[in-house]
Amino acid sequence: MKYFLRSSSGRRLEVEVEHDPPSTFRLRVDGRNLRADLVDVDRQGQYAACLDDRSFAAAIEQRDDQHLLVTLGGECFVIQATDEREQAAGALASTRPRAETVKASMPGIVVRVSVTAGEAVSAGQPLLVLEAMKMQNEVCAEHVGVVSTVEVSPGQAVAAGEIMLRLDPPAASRPAAPD
Amino acid sequence: MKYFLRSSSGRRLEVEVEHDPPSTFRLRVDGRNLRADLVDVDRQGQYAACLDDRSFAAAIEQRDDQHLLVTLGGECFVIQATDEREQAAGALASTRPRAETVKASMPGIVVRVSVTAGEAVSAGQPLLVLEAMKMQNEVCAEHVGVVSTVEVSPGQAVAAGEIMLRLDPPAASRPAAPD
Amino acid sequence: MAPIRKLLIANRGEIALRIQRTCREMGIETVAVYSSADREALHVRFASESYLLGDPAPADSYLRGDRIIEIAQQCGADAIHPGFGFLAENPEFVAAVAAAGLVFVGPPAGAMAIMGDKLASRQAMVAAGVPVVPGSTEAAADAATAQAAAEGIGYPVMLKASAGGGGKGIRVVREAAEMDGAFTTASGEAQRAFGDGRMYLEKFLEQPRHIEVQVLGDRHGNLIALGERECSIQRRHQKLIEEAPAVGIPADTRERMYAAAVDAARAVDYFSAGTVEFLYVDGEFYFLEMNTRLQVEHPVTEEVFAVDLVEQMIRVAGGEELRLAAGMQPRGHSIEVRLNAEDPQKDFMPSLGTIHNLRLPGGPGVRVDSAVYQGMEVTPYYDSMLAKLIVHGSNREQARRRMMRVLKELHVGGVATSAGLALTVLQTEAFREGRYDTGFLERFQKNGETPARDVPDDLEEIAMLVAAMHRTHRGVVRVERSDAGDGLAPWVQVHRRNLLGGRTSR
């Protein structure tokens, strides 16, 4: 099976994986062949990984079907792994510009909303303040965009995962928005 | 439900248990009423237990349907918990005298067998020597008894759980043998 | 006073467990209190007795001083240890504990009241000859008053909550125009956190270091300084990495700082453990505040002095005389990293979830003060600190490298933590050389400086390949490792068959 890999830093890699159960693999990356080995130690996320003769204590957590959190030597990587079929199916979808949503990452109280619908925001610009765990936390825009709707108002309690704001990509970049 | 409890030290207790899910219990023991609480912390054997206002970090491992290993404060107890129905069903069976078997607790090699069939043995008497983990281990009789059969011979490899010897209770005590 | 035999610990999490551990070593019975969110917590499980306080919100549970005192009386506890946070620096609570005939394991209410009032403590320190940061001598209830005071001191100034502590209700104001907004936010935060919105001002010192001195005293007038801690790696005045001793402080300055700390404590008739915080700039130090309680970072002092500070607090509370002599020398170097459930990539937002896939570090020179367990819920109700990682080395460089090793052994699944940031900071040249101040972390994060890290260049690529393999064999391995037979792995079963004279397939 061929996988298309993408890390959160934007690095991309294609790998051809042949699995020799239970735990042995042959990998082909960039024209190189690697022997590899991945053993599930405790069925709770601890893995023993070997690539050629290099050893790794890996911790793996699955976020969804395609996204994995892989931790090696204290460094944490979010990896998207898409297989050939998914890649083919998703190719079309990913070219469409997508609206982004700003969700509460924890339950809390909205203290302040600093933007209004229609307002253009830059990456890192404060959008609102959420009070939780005894701290006031500023929620900022991750990318440039335009505020499409504001779903909360000051004093309102929000649950984890609740949508607080929606952002559209900036008008000019919409057709070429990164997926 | 009523339970008949027995510890490995021979202590017996009867308890009436009323369960108020998820984790609350009312217990009646020796005419006393107790409030209790038992919470499964990690689904791996760690429990938070309260009896009245006393707190315990319990580790529980199940050996079989009736036998549990309960560890509290570094002390380990093997508890047999039989419910009313099991007690009724088992009452007859437990009065029958039972032969005991001496099993290998680990894979190893039998180095020496010190007894022969028909021989009377005292509690603690060496029966055979098993070599495993680089050590010669003497296997001794737990109770007095009579060797009924010897199933192994020197030089033989045995698997964990394999029966090496059978012991009958001593003739005189057979009708009244403890279960 | 009689020795303490049964102690109620009015706290939760890591610190409640840490206090319990000392109690168990001293043969003292422990009473835990808990909110309904903490039923399964380790501090409840390992207590001798435990009592439910109420709903999760602190106001309904760990701040219920009345209920806590009632429980202590009913269960026959003879003392209460408040830990840190919650009721630890509340002089009314201390008075109520005494009124109920119980011993408070901490300083006297009077000392706490003075040190809890930032202005009163400044005045007391000036009187005692302890150097303080230049600033206002009266509280400001509104922005206009604050602005007037700031003109006198000269910008930039620090706006601080009179009743504050722990970094809440603090703002830097660099020019007059910022005062209005800063006052409103900070005062509001202070009002919510401490029930008192009044503020005072201090000259803002550029690039100070945060150095604090541990003091320890008894009820008989003995009072000693037990070395210092360097706590300048902080963000929003929340410390992330602490160490003892501090680097590069001349011996005579150090001695003067110890003497000032003891003077500060003596000025308020202090006993028990306490911390005198100083700002250190250009070889000079200024009294910042005194924390009248056990400090989060107390373990680094314990490591270099081989002293159990909680034990000392309990003994002193029970009336014993301090047996430690002044002038004890630290041995080696200790570093602590606070493991918080928060996401440094998202401006330190608290990270909630269920802890799983937990791997704690170990080995030489490593101490883990933790309340984390597999299956623990990280809830929004409390402080986000999960654990403290503490190392000791025979010198600072060994301690630093040991902590790096520890942070690589650690893994916490289910929430984001501060561990990765700490690991990065430890590898900067500035930290390695001990050249840093309280602005370090902010500058570091703003400038995106990348330290020379000792990881393989292709680690990200490896992680990507591991992800691909994981997607491929998920499920397969689980089937392979089924618990058929006696639960031994397939290779053991194969070998056993060989051993038993069966097939010799390998």
Added chain:
Amino acid sequence: MAPIRKLLIANRGEIALRIQRTCREMGIETVAVYSSADREALHVRFASESYLLGDPAPADSYLRGDRIIEIAQQCGADAIHPGFGFLAENPEFVAAVAAAGLVFVGPPAGAMAIMGDKLASRQAMVAAGVPVVPGSTEAAADAATAQAAAEGIGYPVMLKASAGGGGKGIRVVREAAEMDGAFTTASGEAQRAFGDGRMYLEKFLEQPRHIEVQVLGDRHGNLIALGERECSIQRRHQKLIEEAPAVGIPADTRERMYAAAVDAARAVDYFSAGTVEFLYVDGEFYFLEMNTRLQVEHPVTEEVFAVDLVEQMIRVAGGEELRLAAGMQPRGHSIEVRLNAEDPQKDFMPSLGTIHNLRLPGGPGVRVDSAVYQGMEVTPYYDSMLAKLIVHGSNREQARRRMMRVLKELHVGGVATSAGLALTVLQTEAFREGRYDTGFLERFQKNGETPARDVPDDLEEIAMLVAAMHRTHRGVVRVERSDAGDGLAPWVQVHRRNLLGGRTSR
């Protein structure tokens, strides 16, 4: 000599991991070797590189010196650390390592050869003026020769393997009639363990204490003693509890013992870390043997001296001069408990199984040197030691109580361990007062003495009630704690509904 940059660790389990930890702190790359039984082991996972040696049996894996040297050469390692056991005291291996152009992290082959030969070492010690136990000067190849020698020494005598170590091939013979059987068994054991069935005899000293001195030397002739360890809590010559310093040894005797240890090491041109074992009876000490390697119980020395012995070994092997001065003073007290997978109730039979339900201790003064992990298979192939629990306290009593606390926090599911026995021993009056000798454990187990334990009287009853509750609610709780929603517990979900203005059902 050049500093070591890449080190192959020719061992497994706890000690392989412990050596790795120091390497990672020193910035040294680590190479692990493993048998097929250890593919998932922590020492493999945390290595920089790892290589399969072969099948589980030691002869097919960890004793394959040729293969190990070949791997070291191929992967570019510049040194090999043998840990303890396996190849650690094999002078041929040391010579082969040197012949392959690699550095051996340990003592010179010559010292090892002399000390590995019990008779040769006795002769060398006598020549160096080190007091030895009265005994035979020549090896006995059969029972008759041994019997003749025993007559000369006088019964009771100890029968020991010439090539022995670690308690194997040792028997006490109290009278002539026992010699035949004892010789056959012990000699057979020695033949299997060391490939050499020859025995020698020593006078059996009644109720001796086992006191050993840590020595450390470099290639430049510097040689120091780093305090002593008391290791008298042992059964079948396998230590269970060790501590440093030893109790109740007069200062001048202690100094003489250190000097004798240094003399012993110097007599064989020793460098690296080593241990000189003495029997201590009635205020006198006698050379027993020298272990020419890192000792299992080395951490108690590390704790009281704040020295990393593995680091010192690596530095010395790389040619550095020892920077530690003679006469360093220990601080506080340290105790180690060996956590073995064995059942004290079944005559210490090894206990095999899969580790689960693991709860490791932590907190102040606690060090865990462990290779245990959830899901680990305990196999019959290797030594049964799973981990070492080490505590440090400011005095012996604090250390003792701390270890009791630690053993109560610990839980290991899946196998029986030595933890319960250690906890019992720590609570005996004899241990508390430091009055014990090498016969203590055997007498204790034989006499069934029950120490005053600090557990509630009704703990067994509580355990029984917990068992009844467990039987009742098994399954129910699991359903209740389903991961519906975002994985938060029911009470969080309820509270959240309240917070969000929904139902207020509580």
